[in-house]
Amino acid sequence: MDREIIKTDFRDSWTTFSWSCPRHCICYTTPSTVSCQAHNFLSVPEGIPLDSERIFLQNNKIQRLLQGHFSSNTVTLWIYSNNITYIESSTFHGFRLLEELDLGDNRHLRSLAEDTFQGLVRLNALHLYRCGLTSLPNNIFQGLRNLQYLYLQDNHLKVLPDNIFVDLHNLSHLFLHGNRLWSLNQNTFRGPRALDRLLLHQNQIEWVDHSAFQDLKHLSTLYLFNNSLLQLSRQCLDMLPSLEYLRLNNNPWVCDCRALSLWLWLKQFRGSTSTVGCQSPPEMIGKDLKDLRREEFPNCSLTVSNSRGQTNNVSGTVNQSTTNLVHRLKPGRSRNCTKPRKKVRDENEVVIEKEESASDFTDGGKHDHTSSNGTRRKCVPWTTVRPPSGVQQASNEGTSTLSLPLHGCTVLVTVLFSQVHDGS
Secondary structure (H helix, E strand, O other), X not given: OOOOOEEEEEOOEEEEEOOOOOOOOEXXXXXXXXXXXXXXXXXXXXXXXXXXXXEEOOOOOOOEEOOOOOOOOOOEEEOOXXXXXXXXXXXXXXXXXXXXXXXXXXXXXXXXXXXXXXXXXXXXXXXXXXXXXXXXXXOOOOOOOOOOEEEOOOOOOOOOOOOOOOOOOOXXXXXXXXXXXXXXXXXXXXXXXXXXXXXXXXXXXXXEEOOOOOOOOOOOEEEOOOOXXXXXXXXXXXXXXXXXXXXXXXXXXXXXXXXXXXXXXXXXXXXXXXXXXXXXXXXXXXXXXXXXXXXXXXXXEEEEEOOOOOOOEEEEEEOOOOHHHOOOOOOOOOOEOOOOOOOXXXXXXXXXXXXXXXXXXXXXXXXXXXOOOOOEEEOOOOOOOOOOOOHHHOOOOOOOOOOOOOOOOOOOEEOOOOOOOOOO
16 A cells, blocks of 8 residues: 555554555554564565664564665664574665664574674664574674673574674673583673673583683673583682672582682672582582581682782692692683583483573563564563572582592682681
8 A cells, every 4th residue: 555544543542644554564653663573474575664763574484684675764673583594794784773673583594794783883782582593703793882782592602702792882781591602711701891681591601711701890690500610710700899699500510629719709799699509529419509618628728829910710729639630721821710621411401490580581581472553562671679589499400420630720829718707
């Protein structure tokens, strides 16, 4: 229909507009909106008005996005839950008004060109969850200085390039859970100094560099549950002065001398933490590291080393009879907070983490089901008034004993425990 006068009931009021609207779509003028969701479109429908500010194309079968499909006047663009396999790199070039782009739940997308989001200077929220992504180009987020919400969960990412978030100065929420990440390097999170929530649960993380979180001074929430962590040094966590909520449950924690560093940090932390269930050695299985007493580490001492101006790495060491298990890393190798080990992953593992806040983020931070007026309910970011509920209810499944050689850093200067109270 072209240049027809149409009346439509929108929010209990009558809206009149006189411009073209694609077939099978609903259009209205305040703000100028085209809603074409759930019509089995195989491609972007023709006839979308050039002055459309909001375009809703979710729940179709669109396969390709090409330059010219949309105009640079677009402010909000939802194309989630389609069959997109290809996005021409220039599709969004010149979209200087675009604030929200939802490409989530396009499970066969798999890859993106490095300049796909180039020039989106006003972009506030970018949704790339469940897109089958196996890797990200180094400069994929370059120039997105206004981005606050980045949803990358439930992809197949194994590695994050160094400095990939370096331009995201205003990023507050970063969702990376449900991927296959196995390490966090020194420069993984360089740049996003305003980051408030970092969700890394349900990955395969087993190695964390000692300075991985050095730029995250404002981080309040860190989720690391359901990973492959054996140990974690307090140096990583000491770099998070604003931390309020920490979730470490469902990791294969080794609660021997190597756990003293984390034990000491947990004793001093006044925020909310989950259980830290021990899975080895045998006498510690089923215990919560937070509840252990100093007497349960009878032959351990906590020592500290500072070399070449690096941030101290703290690790528990035992007496002389077992010090041969501890050795220095090779010169030039970065120190780490976790013990690197051969990756072992049970493909049949089923992990269920039920939590109120995480449910809001499952579908890219928004609830589906767009109403007839083109709007959909979005989750309201939860505040720090109270901790997320349900997280501490997760059980520490799997009690098999791990017997692995120790790799890590030797540490030299003894720290007195007389100031640490078991009840604190």
